[in-house]
Structures are given as C-alpha cells and as structure tokens.
Amino acid sequence: MPTFTISLLLFCLRCVWLSVIVDFSQSDRITELSKPGNPLVFFTVAADGEVIGKITMELFRHVVPKTVENFRALCTGEKGFGYRNSVFHKIIPDLMCQGGDITNQDGTGGKSIYGDNFADENFEVKHTGEGILSMVSCGRDTYNSQFLITMKKSEHLDFKHVVFGFVKNGMDVVRQMGELGSKSGRPSKMITVIDCGQL
Numbered sequence: 001m002p003t004f005t006i007s008l009l010l011f012c013l014r015c016v017w018l019s020v021i022v023d024f025s026q027s028d029r030i031t032e033l034s035k036p037g038n039p040l041v042f043f044t045v046a047a048d049g050e051v052i053g054k055i056t057m058e059l060f061r062h063v064v065p066k067t068v069e070n071f072r073a074l075c076t077g078e079k080g081f082g083y084r085n086s087v088f089h090k091i092i093p094d095l096m097c098q099g100g101d102i103t104n105q106d107g108t109g110g111k112s113i114y115g116d117n118f119a120d121e122n123f124e125v126k127h128t129g130e131g132i133l134s135m136v137s138c139g140r141d142t143y144n145s146q147f148l149i150t151m152k153k154s155e156h157l158d159f160k161h162v163v164f165g166f167v168k169n170g171m172d173v174v175r176q177m178g179e180l181g182s183k184s185g186r187p188s189k190m191i192t193v194i195d196c197g198q199l
Contacts, residue, residue: 091181110144131167
C-alpha cells in the first residue's frame with residue numbers, strides 16, 4: 001500500500017476518533033447540566049385530539065435563568081397566557097419539532113413574559129443530539145415564546161439559538177410527533193399541547 005494512502009487512512013481514522021471523543025464529551029456536558037434544583041415541566045400532546053403522550057423537560061436555570069423563567073412561566077400559564085392549547089406548527093422528520101407561537105399558531109407570532117421579545121442570554125450549550133430544547137430565533141435578540149426540540153445533532157443551530165433544557169422523559173412521544181411531519185414542515189395532523197405545567 002502506498003505511503004500516501006496509509007497516511008490518508010491514518011488521518012481519516014484520527015478524525016473519526018476525535019469526532020467520537022467530542023460527541024461523548026458533548027453528551028456528558030448535557031448530563032453534567034442536569035441538576036436536582038432545575039425546574040421540571042411537562043407537555044401532554046395530542047394529534048387531532050387523540051393523546052400521544054407526555055413529554056417531561058428539565059430546564060437549565062443555572063445556565064440561562066431568564067430564558068428558563070420565560071419557558072417555565074409559559075408552561076404554568078401563571079402570567080395569564082402560555083403554551084396550553086398551542087400547536088407544533090412545524091415538524092420536519094428526523095430534524096426538529098417547532099412550536100410555541102401562542103399568538104398566531106403558525107410561526108409568525110409569539111409573546112414572552114417580558115414583552116414581545118427578549119435578548120439572547122448565551123450560547124454556552126450546543127445542539128449535541130436529540131431532545132435538546134432551544135429557542136427559535138429570527139435574528140439577534142428576537143426570542144419570544146417559540147421553541148424547538150431537536151431530533152438529532154444540529155450543529156447548524158449553534159450560536160444562533162439558545163439551548164435552555166432537554167427532554168428528560170418522553171422522547172418516544174417526540175419521535176411519534178416527528179413521524180407526522182413533512183419535508184415542508186407542515187404536520188399531517190394538528191399537534192396540540194392539551195395540558196402543560198411544572199412538576
């Protein structure tokens with residue numbers, strides 16, 4: 001085997017090895033961020049009125065407290081508005097489920113507990129795999145109530161969308177939702193948050 005081919009093969013193996021190490025360290029990072037004092041919230045989700053199941057999410061209050069408080073309060077509805085009866089308006093299979101437009105239900109609106117929009121906190125946590133909770137951004141400092149749940153590692157979202165939690169239980173429900181999505185993002189059924197709150 002020519003020396004060049006061997007060198008190329010060794011280089012490729014090294015890249016794969018480093019990639020595996022990075023993936024494991026990123027997964028460990030999410031595990032490390034799981035703290036006993038972090039808020040736990042839930043969604044009960046239905047497709048065309050038929051309950052699919054419950055999604056439990058842990059929120060990284062110690063990393064992005066303002067973002068977490070917004071999501072938590074929208075789950076409880078304690079400000080007089082929130083996620084109950086909102087829809088997942090955009091679902092792309094094996095990529096993400098997007099919801100939280102509590103004003104227009106189609107991705108054009110949204111409202112935070114701080115007013116229409118609030119600023120980016122930080123991009124410390126990355127989109128390292130499935131089940132990552134992240135705010136939807138239309139540009140700098142444009143966060144409101146819209147959020148997404150990843151269905152795979154999504155590096156293209158890093159440094160653009162603030163990660164604030166992860167799906168602790170119920171990823172099977174998210175996958176079922178994903179199966180009802182399309183390449184265009186339009187779900188084949190109406191996916192609704194019929195109940196939500198803090199545990």
